[in-house]
Amino acid sequence: MTLTGLGYLGFHANSIEDWTSYGAQFLGLQLAERSAGALAFRMDDRKQRVLIHGETDRRPIFGWELEDGAAADRLATALERASVKVNIMDKALAGQRRVAGGLTFQDPGGNRLEAFYGPEIATDPFTPGRSHSGFKTGALGLGHIVLNTTKLDADVAFYTQLLGFKLSDYVTKPFRAMFFHINGRHHSLALIEWPEQSIHHLMLEMFSLDDVGQGYDLALREEGRIATTLGRHTNDFMTSFYSNSPSGFLVESGWGGRVIDPANWDAFEVVEGPSLWGHDRNWLPPEKREQAAQMRMQAARENVRAPVQVTPGNFEVAAGACPWWGDVKKAAE
Numbered sequence: 001m002t003l004t005g006l007g008y009l010g011f012h013a014n015s016i017e018d019w020t021s022y023g024a025q026f027l028g029l030q031l032a033e034r035s036a037g038a039l040a041f042r043m044d045d046r047k048q049r050v051l052i053h054g055e056t057d058r059r060p061i062f063g064w065e066l067e068d069g070a071a072a073d074r075l076a077t078a079l080e081r082a083s084v085k086v087n088i089m090d091k092a093l094a095g096q097r098r099v100a101g102g103l104t105f106q107d108p109g110g111n112r113l114e115a116f117y118g119p120e121i122a123t124d125p126f127t128p129g130r131s132h133s134g135f136k137t138g139a140l141g142l143g144h145i146v147l148n149t150t151k152l153d154a155d156v157a158f159y160t161q162l163l164g165f166k167l168s169d170y171v172t173k174p175f176r177a178m179f180f181h182i183n184g185r186h187h188s189l190a191l192i193e194w195p196e197q198s199i200h201h202l203m204l205e206m207f208s209l210d211d212v213g214q215g216y217d218l219a220l221r222e223e224g225r226i227a228t229t230l231g232r233h234t235n236d237f238m239t240s241f242y243s244n245s246p247s248g249f250l251v252e253s254g255w256g257g258r259v260i261d262p263a264n265w266d267a268f269e270v271v272e273g274p275s276l277w278g279h280d281r282n283w284l285p286p287e288k289r290e291q292a293a294q295m296r297m298q299a300a301r302e303n304v305r306a307p308v309q310v311t312p313g314n315f316e317v318a319a320g321a322c323p324w325w326g327d328v329k330k331a332a333e
């Protein structure tokens with residue numbers, strides 16, 4: 001695989017003031033730097049992960065991570081061979097991104113992509129903007145990004161053939177969406193077929209389920225903040241809710257996403273719909289929203305359940321087995 005993870009992101013905002021409180025006090029990012037027209041947020045040991053800018057070029061910036069400079073050279077060659085225009089990051093841009101170097105190019109829909117290596121690591125510890133247990137990043141990257149696209153087929157060819165993304169799975173109802181991995185995270189990128197080009201959402205995964213629940217409490221206190229109610233996804237098993245960000249797209253605050261083994265993974269169609277329960281999407285047209293609700297009801301009737309996905313340190317196996325439940329489980333096997 002060429003890319004190793006989602007490294008950093010940059011978003012345009014009309015008012016960076018709105019992002020100051022949304023990013024820090026609501027999402028729990030650390031405001032690391034602020035200048036007249038820009039903000040830089042941390043979410044782990046990296047010097048920056050999320051940038052907010054007021055540039056005239058309003059397009060978002062997607063920073064995908066590479067192993068090293070040699071990987072950047074190989075990618076540049078592959079892109080140029082496919083007639084994709086590539087620029088090498090100059091010192092000033094690499095400094096702004098706080099990386100050693102990288103490339104800039106565009107996907108078929110005109111999204112600004114950057115592929116970088118050598119991220120700068122902070123010497124001081126991460127300090128969350130609101131009290132929480134931390135974001136799950138590391139080898140899984142900073143989270144996942146989901147794009148609405150009018151060019152689904154061209155994008156799929158671009159991201160899989162040139163950038164090395166592998167299909168995890170896909171849904172066709174209530175909308176057509178395809179999910180792609182480049183590391184153990186079930187998806188670092190997903191593409192939704194949609195009448196316009198835009199960001200659908202950014203997902204940030206938190207270490208504790210309570211971090212998500214406490215964020216949900218904050219969102220409930222703000223009129224119009226929640227875009228998708230608390231629920232659980234069918235494919236990556238994420239328990240999450242979605243909030244409206246000041247930049248117009250949604251941010252999914254999640255817990256308990258599954259980690260896959262990319263070497264032993266076959267893509268398939270998820271027929272139960274995108275969510276096991278919850279996730280009422282108030283941004284969908286009414287008939288699609290109802291279709292999604294019907295799919296959840298059916299999944300529940302058909303006994304679709306998935307085990308919770310825990311990481312060391314964030315769970316405890318409860319003492320005391322229940323013989324009655326044990327017998328029921330055994331009988332079902």
Ligand code: FE2
Binds near residue numbers: 146201203252
């Ligand atoms: Fe998501």
